[in-house]
Amino acid sequence: MSLDSEILYMPCPCGSGSKFKFCCWKKYRDRIDDSMTRARVVQAVRCENSGVYAPRPNREAQELSDEAREMLIEDHDTEKAMELLRKAAELDPEDASIWNNAAICEWEAGHAEAAAEWQRQGIEKANSYRNTFGFASMAIYLHALGRDDEAAGWLERALEDRLPLSRDVVVRVCFALALYRRHRDILDYAADSCLDDDSRVAFFKAVALANLGRTAEAAEVLRDADEFALIHPVGRYLECIGDGCTPRSVRSGEWPYFTLSMFPPARWLDEDLREGRNPFDRPSGTIVDAIEVLAAESFRTPAELLKLIQGREDAGMEELRKGLERLAKEDADPALPPGVTEARDEARRLFIHPIPKWKLELEYDGESEPEDEAERLLDGFVLPYNDRHCQLFSEDGDLPHELALLVVPQEERPELGMCPDVELVPRERIWDALSDALVDFFENCNDDKSLCEVRCDPMFGGPILTIRNGNRTESFMIAVPERNKWG
Ligand SMILES: [Zn+2]
Structure with missing residues (x-):
């Protein structure tokens, strides 16, 4: 078996202070394989060490608990799950996970009071291992009940655990910290846990970094995170963090930590x-x-x-x-340039300001030159749009820009693999290059009306201009290829 040397030479997950390779690795090597991420290895070692993986003496309780968990996750049937968990807790009151799950059930069902009560009882009755998950959950439930003084005490107890057992525990603690906007503590706790390459932990870490103004680092954290695609809606939102978008938040300039599905x-x-x-x-x-x-x-x-x-x-x-x-x-819409109408871009953009699409009907007076039309379109339509919505040049330094032109004949859908003409242009020449391409377009117009549309793709960076005239449709895309980190 070969393991990543970063994992072999990390501090041992058991907290001994030695390197993993010279401490617990030998004991656990059979259960570790090289496809595992650091977070998974750390979790495996800590859970084995603490005995939480050992089967519970009461098998019936365990089965009921597993069934309840499934019912909660698959069917969202909190009532049936609670029924099973009540029985399980009676059979094996020393299994902390049963109480934790019962509390989650009540919480999901909207009963914060009952959640806190189940959680409190669980912490009292089942204390075979340190229930950091339960401590953090207490903080969450009590905060919802407006009992912040008590919540603070539980959160401090959770933070004392510097060797959290699992990724779930770290996520729970980060969640509680996020309620109090404790960005720095989230970073510290996630890093100390050695479980921070888990995608859900990475999410909290990235939002904390973004909230401290360190957006480039936030983007990097997410890029390196394990299983990133699994939390897709969150992933979609975070693609924007490093991309110059501004958060849509009631707290000015702050990135929200919670989504509807997780809150x-x-x-x-x-x-x-x-x-x-x-x-x-x-x-x-x-x-x-x-x-x-x-x-x-x-x-x-x-x-x-x-x-x-x-x-x-x-x-x-x-x-x-x-x-x-x-x-x-x-x-509220700011004033638009003359003749321009605004429509919402169809793509749903979570957490960032929805980016509008501008439309303009261009009519030729029969006298103007293609150069004049190109200038009119550029100055009155594309540039104002870029300034307001794309921020194309705000942070791209001297990176080469790309002008791509896609010509789609009328009545035809763009075929998969249809290739645009791509021209690489130095940054200061990009608008001139677009202007030249537009002059070409207007020279070949055969209708006295054009419908123009401009929109922005934040993944892409720049404006996408589409013009339809008679049976010609051309799309002009401007991008900074080196900026597209996700493609
Ligand atoms: Zn060790």
Whole structure:
């Protein structure tokens, strides 16, 4: 068996201070193979060491617990899962995972109070190993109940564990820290855990880095993360972190840590609003975060959310109100150049400002030269769009730019593999090159009307201009090839 030397020579996961190769490796080598990431190896060693992998004495309880877990994950049936977990906890009250799962069940179902109670009992009754997951969960549930003083104590207990057993534990602790916007602590805890190449841990680490202004490092963390594709919606959002996009957040300039799928309070809020219930009938410790999620993912408009918190004076409401007002203002359309209409780009863009698409109908007066038409289109349409939405030149230094031209004959869909003409152009010549290409286009026009459309792809960097005239359709794409790190 060959193992990555980074793994062999890392500090031993057991915390002895020796290198892994000279400490626990020999004991665990049979259970480790070279396809495992660092996080998986660390988790395997720590869990074996602590005995959590050992089968529980009560098999029936274990089976019930496994079944409940499946029911929760596959069917989202929290009631049935709770039924099974209640039985399991009676049979084997010393199995901490049963209590932890029961608490999660109640939490998922929107019962923060019950979640905290199950979790508290579990920590008391099952203490065969250090239940850091449970401590962090207590902090999360108590925060939702508005009991932040108690939550702080539990979070400190969780942070004392510098050898967390699994990736789930680190994710749970990061989640609790994220509720308090403790960016630096997230970075420290993730790095110390040696479990930070797990994709979910990497996600928290990257958001923390971005929130500290270290966006290039954030992008790098995500690129190196294991199983990145598994958390696709999060992955899509984070592709934008290193790409000059600005976060859409009620907290000015801050990247949100939570998504609807990972943050039950946002789902409860959304359901309450849909069913016509008052969300403030619930404990509202997480309502600011929940509102942030709905606003960031554009599930609800800022105006609608402002109405919801009208007259509320709970903690954090004043700041939230200001954030939502700012978002509402940003959503309002700024003045467009003459003749230009705006439409939403079809692609859904989570967490970043949705990028509009501009349309312009260009009519020739019968006298103008192709050069004049090209200039009109460039100065009145493409450049203002680029300035407002693409920020093409903001951080690309002297990297070569690429002008690609795709010609699609009318009534034909672009075929797979249809190849654009690509020209590499130095940065300062890019608009001249586009202008030349546009002159060519207008020289070959056979209709006195053109429909022009410009949009931006943040993965791509620059504007994509499409012009349709008679039976000609041409797309001009400007990009910085070296910037496309994900392609
Ligand atoms: Zn060791």
